[in-house]
Amino acid sequence: MNRIDTLFLRKNRDILSIYFTAGYPEKDSTPGIITALDAAGVDMIEIGIPFSDPLADGPVIQRSSSHALQNGMCINLLFRQLEDLRNKVSIPLILMSYINPVLKFGIEEFCYKCSEVEIDGVILPDLTPELYMELYHDLFEKYNLYNIMLIPPQSDDARILMIDKLSKGFIYMVSSSSTTGIKSAFSEDQISYFRRIKEMNLVKPRLIGFGISDPFTLKQANKMANGAIVGSAFIKMLGDKGANHQSITQFINEIKG
Secondary structure, three states: OOHHHHHHHHOOOOEEEEEEEOOOOOOOOHHHHHHHHHHHOOOEEEEEOOOOOOOOOOHHHHHHHHHHHHHOOOHHHHHHHOOOHHHOOOOOEEEEOOHHHHHHHOHHHHHHHHHHOOOOEEEOOOOOHHHHHHHHHHHHHHOOOEEEOEEOOOOOHHHHHHHHHHOOOOEEEEOOOOOOOOOOOOOHHHHHHHHHHHHOOOOOOEEEEOOOOOHHHHHHHHHHOOEEEEOHHHHHHHHHHOOOHHHHHHHHHHHHO
């Protein structure tokens, strides 16, 4: 069974997933960040593959991506860094990228390498469900790799139900139609959107991302979904304090409240 399914069978609420950019703040930071997050008690980790044109990402993640590319991070290096990680961590690991770098790497080679290092899922924000089903579904199935699909606020009910049917593992609820970033609170429109999705009683678990940056926004998200994804706030901390175990543990403890 995929580790994402195992997680949601064991724990169906207050899921905390942390996103960070591979190769930031240092080229070789990634394995240590993953093991520190696991030790700190997070439920799932999303590893961002740096890209020169990250359309969905706000300034904090964009800067980390640019810095990681300058450090020499690339997909091949990331897979090498992940080779022995499953000897140390057992929680779900997800890669997040965009479709162009994956296509340039080779879609089947990418899926194969994900399987080889035991990655559980992939998030590709600019890969539409229609294109995925037409061209790549069979490849993902072959390598037991889950494609995590996104629901933006403007999605109508019919599309949400389609994504609920097609997505594997969980649904990524995008909290805002803007890019990722640090927010102090959700607006009434965002709360209404969360409530609307919650009342649809979807089959797949839901995690809310974009704007989760402190215990208050985390608590809000947990009330409206199965959990939340924290990205920009964690990456900002890495830039300010470094990728050491103490700083990472302190951040996780503080954001959990």
